[in-house]
Amino acid sequence: MKLRRTLGAACLSALGMALMTVPAHAAPGDATAADYLSVPAQAAPGDAIAAGHAGTTKVGQVTVPSIAPCSTEGRMQATKSETTVADVVTYSNNKSVCTIDGVGEIATVTVTGGRYRFDALIPYGGPRIRLASFTARCETTLTGSRSTLQFTGLSGIQVPSRIPKNYVVTIPGGPGGKPKATVTFNEVITPSPPNGSMTVHLMHIRMFPAGGPTTGDSYVGTVFCSPVS
Template identity: 35%
Template structure:
């Protein structure tokens, strides 16, 4: 069972509410395997409006994945919103049943902050096993794990992922790691995220 603790202490000094918003979580899982739906929700989620800090001791979701200790912190400094989250010792075993690798990530983090008219993000990823990771990870670095039927993929893994709206509105969501199961269809589907941070300079309309 995954346990989450939230604290009411802000990451940054308290300031008058601004228009900017932000939130972060140490990870989440939402997958369907052989018609069984497994979902965790956002683990250790914080927001710039509170809860300002959160922690999870982690835990296993059957033979799908196991999350280790995770934490997050959010807040504001003036009109600037900041959100960050980190986690430790993640292991995904879900692909093993299909002949794929066990993926482990020792440490990871994601952070974002708003500016006057936009947002910026950064991630860190340490000691990954089960897939080949370059020493310098470019934005939206995509890895395909082969082995599905008729040449399809068992999964894709995106490292240092940034998602922005179209047309751009200054907001962004950044994920340290994003695992998508059987993106072309197969016996499983869904997504696993490690380290998520989202910021919007104009979030409060």
């Protein structure tokens, strides 16, 4: 029996550690993520599940729905050449592939993308945030699930050479000393109690998270895995 799950799990503490590291001789703005492993305390019944999409954005009244979504419970592969909302966001050359083995035990999802550009902060004096390319992957194991991430060509903000899970960059300059935006890399979301499943966002931009002239969220590289039990 397949148990349907959504990508929007509640954000709680994750087991283990995952570090995004800049490889030797990498260009500035390039990074990768070491394996993140989620181990179940009590797995839910059903086949393994994997799902993902290249991203989604909502800024004010503008909504960009999930781009190139795939799922082992539905469409197994999707592509989208470009999605653009002027002065807000651009996603280019996106693809997602979901797979599951014949006995329903090992499920994988791989999401890739080309150029990503977020322009919605510019009218408020913020930076244009760009990626040249990205890959997000999640796969189940017989005892849990794990994820790996990488990206190239980050500009507009800077990250250190080693980036742990849920690493947040704060962009100052909002009203009353509040942040103009936060950018979370390797955002890992797991349920409580843990069941081995997890949702991972390669990057998540929040506009004026503590209040301001508008609100907005932009996600890049979202993957979800839930193991068999």
